[in-house]
Amino acid sequence: VATHRLTIAYDGTPFSGWAPQPGLRTVGGEVAAALQRILGDPVAITVAGRTDAGVHAWGQVASFDGPDEVPDELARRLNAVLPDQISVLAAMPAASGFDARRDARSRMYCYRVLSSPVPSPFELGRALWWPAPLARERLDACAAAVMGTHDFTAFTPTQTEHVRFERHVLRCEWRSHPAEPPQPGEVLELWIEADAFMRNMVRVLVGTMLEVGGGRRTLKDFAALLAGGPRERAGETAPPHGLYLAAVAY
Amino acid sequence: VATHRLTIAYDGTPFSGWAPQPGLRTVGGEVAAALQRILGDPVAITVAGRTDAGVHAWGQVASFDGPDEVPDELARRLNAVLPDQISVLAAMPAASGFDARRDARSRMYCYRVLSSPVPSPFELGRALWWPAPLARERLDACAAAVMGTHDFTAFTPTQTEHVRFERHVLRCEWRSHPAEPPQPGEVLELWIEADAFMRNMVRVLVGTMLEVGGGRRTLKDFAALLAGGPRERAGETAPPHGLYLAAVAY
Numbered sequence: 001v002a003t004h005r006l007t008i009a010y011d012g013t014p015f016s017g018w019a020p021q022p023g024l025r026t027v028g029g030e031v032a033a034a035l036q037r038i039l040g041d042p043v044a045i046t047v048a049g050r051t052d053a054g055v056h057a058w059g060q061v062a063s064f065d066g067p068d069e070v071p072d073e074l075a076r077r078l079n080a081v082l083p084d085q086i087s088v089l090a091a092m093p094a095a096s097g098f099d100a101r102r103d104a105r106s107r108m109y110c111y112r113v114l115s116s117p118v119p120s121p122f123e124l125g126r127a128l129w130w131p132a133p134l135a136r137e138r139l140d141a142c143a144a145a146v147m148g149t150h151d152f153t154a155f156t157p158t159q160t161e162h163v164r165f166e167r168h169v170l171r172c173e174w175r176s177h178p179a180e181p182p183q184p185g186e187v188l189e190l191w192i193e194a195d196a197f198m199r200n201m202v203r204v205l206v207g208t209m210l211e212v213g214g215g216r217r218t219l220k221d222f223a224a225l226l227a228g229g230p231r232e233r234a235g236e237t238a239p240p241h242g243l244y245l246a247a248v249a250y
Numbered sequence: 251v252a253t254h255r256l257t258i259a260y261d262g263t264p265f266s267g268w269a270p271q272p273g274l275r276t277v278g279g280e281v282a283a284a285l286q287r288i289l290g291d292p293v294a295i296t297v298a299g300r301t302d303a304g305v306h307a308w309g310q311v312a313s314f315d316g317p318d319e320v321p322d323e324l325a326r327r328l329n330a331v332l333p334d335q336i337s338v339l340a341a342m343p344a345a346s347g348f349d350a351r352r353d354a355r356s357r358m359y360c361y362r363v364l365s366s367p368v369p370s371p372f373e374l375g376r377a378l379w380w381p382a383p384l385a386r387e388r389l390d391a392c393a394a395a396v397m398g399t400h401d402f403t404a405f406t407p408t409q410t411e412h413v414r415f416e417r418h419v420l421r422c423e424w425r426s427h428p429a430e431p432p433q434p435g436e437v438l439e440l441w442i443e444a445d446a447f448m449r450n451m452v453r454v455l456v457g458t459m460l461e462v463g464g465g466r467r468t469l470k471d472f473a474a475l476l477a478g479g480p481r482e483r484a485g486e487t488a489p490p491h492g493l494y495l496a497a498v499a500y
Binding site (some may be wrong): 009010011056058059072075076079084085086087088089090117118119120121122124126181182183184244246 | 259260261306308309322325326329334335336337338339340367368369370371372374376431432433434494496
């Protein structure tokens with residue numbers, strides 16, 4: 001028995017998230033079915049980030065124990081049977097007992113916003129289109145406030161399975177670049193890395209930051225939420241299609 | 251009456267090309283319907299490049315004569331009624347009698363190839379996935395051979411409405427950049443500008459160049475086709491989903 005590590009990219013649009021659920025098309029369900037088809041037997045897969053419905057991944061990491069395989073060959077065979085919206089970017093051997101979820105030191109997410117008066121057909125389902133003006137320095141101030149250790153209770157649903165609400169944010173910054181193809185406006189990306197994330201955490205952070213950036217909420221109010229404010233005081237949950245699990249560090 | 255100029259981007263996937271056809275969903279048909287809905291009366295639209303089914307555009311240009319309109323307001327109203335896969339990037343007043351097709355000095359197309367052993371869900375329908383090795387210097391030599399004036403009979407269907415087969419190629423080069431999101435391999439783009447293009451011309455050029463790049467055809471053979479060889483001696487027509495009408499010069 002060998003331990004395998006997969007790096008997986010997917011367009012989350014057609015899936016009901018990662019976690020396998022009976023009767024629903026999920027990324028984890030598709031990966032499990034592909035592995036079973038290739039290996040003959042079912043395997044138990046663990047994953048670094050259980051993304052929600054519609055959320056994308058550039059660098060999801062999964063692990064499983066199974067028979068010895070040639071890594072490149074395993075990736076090729078998986079891609080041949082997986083749906084087009086899921087791609088195994090790399091397969092590699094891992095140390096015995098490696099667990100993609102438990103051993104992850106941090107996760108990095110990226111939330112993409114098309115800040116433009118005109119929509120882009122090429123960002124449809126790939127970025128949140130935001131035609132209203134945004135003050136970049138206010139977004140930056142929000143991101144700076146998020147850095148460090150906070151109680152993020154305000155940024156996850158009230159009905160929760162989480163038991164610990166503190167998270168350590170190692171990086172949080174907005175970056176911008178011209179839209180591609182060229183068009184008015186720009187793409188704003190929130191890059192956020194933390195030890196772990198709670199359900200909806202990035203999306204509620206972004207939804208609340210956009211209220212600050214648009215002038216509908218003060219920076220002081222935003223900062224106050226980071227001390228464990230109630231969910232109802234934070235902003236809306238930004239839609240899933242702007243969110244990407246970018247990378248996982250071990 | 252004022253003359254208007256529209257710059258339009260579209261994801262060609264769901265459309266049967268630009269040219270309106272009864273019973274089919276076309277980009278031109280959607281734009282005409284949106285204009286009629288806003289202006290009340292039908293208008294005659296001319297367009298710089300009548301793209302085929304599945305071909306995309308970053309900078310299509312269309313013109314029409316109609317009532318005076320505030321440009322930004324016209325773009326906003328069109329985007330509100332157009333399908334999400336079509337976006338008016340800009341509307342602007344044009345000189346009286348401006349005709350997007352007749353007045354175009356040149357068109358620039360881009361053909362995108364994902365040269366990688368692994369597919370990308372984010373390039374699905376956006377680039378041709380090409381897992382076989384490609385020799386870049388052979389592709390570059392093909393592009394250099396295309397520069398200038400040639401008889402491109404070999405690069406358009408035999409059944410044709412074209413009467414003149416010479417075209418003047420002003421720019422033809424392969425460019426590469428890392429795939430985004432990061433993954434093995436790279437994105438190769440053929441950028442080609444000419445006074446005008448024949449039907450399928452870029453796609454047959456790319457299909458034939460890929461044969462040269464993969465070693466299945468000699469550069470000498472490719473160059474010989476540029477002197478008016480027959481269609482059946484050229485390579486396959488590359489699929490439409492890698493092709494973009496990038497820009498039009500006036």
